[in-house]
Amino acid sequence: MGPDLGRPSGERAAGVRSVKAARARVAGMALAWALAGCMQEGAVSIPAPDPVSFETSAYPILLADCGFPACHGDRARFFSVFGPGRTRLSAASEPDDPPTPEELALTYARASSMLVGGPPDGSLLLRKPLAIEAGGAPHGGDDAWGRNVYSSPYDPRWDTLYRWALTADEGAAR
Numbered sequence: 047m048g049p050d051l052g053r054p055s056g057e058r059a060a061g062v063r064s065v066k067a068a069r070a071r072v073a074g075m076a077l078a079w080a081l082a083g084c085m086q087e088g089a090v091s092i093p094a095p096d097p098v099s100f101e102t103s104a105y106p107i108l109l110a111d112c113g114f115p116a117c118h119g120d121r122a123r124f125f126s127v128f129g130p131g132r133t134r135l136s137a138a139s140e141p142d143d144p145p146t147p148e149e150l151a152l153t154y155a156r157a158s159s160m161l162v163g164g165p166p167d168g169s170l171l172l173r174k175p176l177a178i179e180a181g182g183a184p185h186g187g188d189d190a191w192g193r194n195v196y197s198s199p200y201d202p203r204w205d206t207l208y209r210w211a212l213t214a215d216e217g218a219a220r
Contacts, residue, residue, distance in 0.1 A: 093161040093214035100154050104210035107203045111195050124157050166211030
């Protein structure tokens with residue numbers, strides 16, 4: 047009997063399963079958030095910052111600064127960043143292919159969820175990569191010299207993330 051050419055095999059099958067698993071996790075989280083909002087009075091809503099601004103300004107920074115396989119390019123982390131030159135969601139994606147819609151959507155959903163809890167500069171998305179002496183929060187992402195990703199809120203990359211996070215207030219009715 048010959049090989050079944052209609053079925054993915056080996057590494058490709060594992061990639062297909064992991065994409066399906068990631069989609070199922072995102073759908074499950076969305077359902078849990080929706081149900082929590084329906085069942086609890088005063089429930090926290092997930093901010094909805096501008097997705098276009100995310101793709102053009104915030105995503106490239108998160109991918110470059112946070113998406114390393116040993117950091118947030120790891121599928122096991124809640125806050126995950128996937129895309130070109132980093133960990134890909136699908137084994138079918140070449141390393142330098144443009145980001146897939148699934149990679150953008152998952153990274154956007156995870157980044158947006160890290161904005162919950164008040165003003166953007168108080169959110170985990172912006173406090174964790176910021177040096178503690180600059181108002182940041184503890185973060186396992188310090189480099190070999192003990193430096194965090196951004197030394198100051200004056201770092202242009204941190205400021206870009208902050209400006210993207212502010213679009214959640216503008217798009218509250220989205």
